[in-house]
Amino acid sequence: MGFLQVATLGDLPETGSRAFDVLGKSVLLCRSSAGVFAVENMCSHAFSLLEGGKVKGPHIFCPLHGIRFDLRTGEPNGTLTRKPIAVYPVRIDGEAVLVDVSV
Secondary structure (H helix, E strand, O other), rough: OEEEEEEEEHHHOOOEEEEEEEEEEEEEEEOOOEEEEEOOOOOOOOOOOOOOOEEEEEEEOOOOEEEEEEOOOOOEEEOOOOOOEEOEEEEOOOOOOEEOOOO
C-alpha cells in the first residue's frame, strides 16, 4: 500500500493530536516539538480513544487513566498495561503528512 497523504501540517495543532480514518483504521496524528507521529487511536489498557490526550515531547497520555505511551515505539510506561500500541511510519513532504498503515 505504501504512504498515503492523511493530512497537512495545518490540519494538526502545534502541540496535540487529531484522529483520521485511514483505510478503515482510526489513526492518531500527534505533533509536538519532537516531531509528527502516527499511532493507533486506541489505548491498550481500557480500549478508549487516545485522541484528546496530552502530547508532550515524544509521548501521549491517555485521557482516561493517564497511561503514557512512547509515540516512537508504542511502548507504555507504568503498570496498567504492558501491551504497546501500533506505530505507523510518517513522512513529511512539504506541508503534506503521509502515513504508511500497511505495517
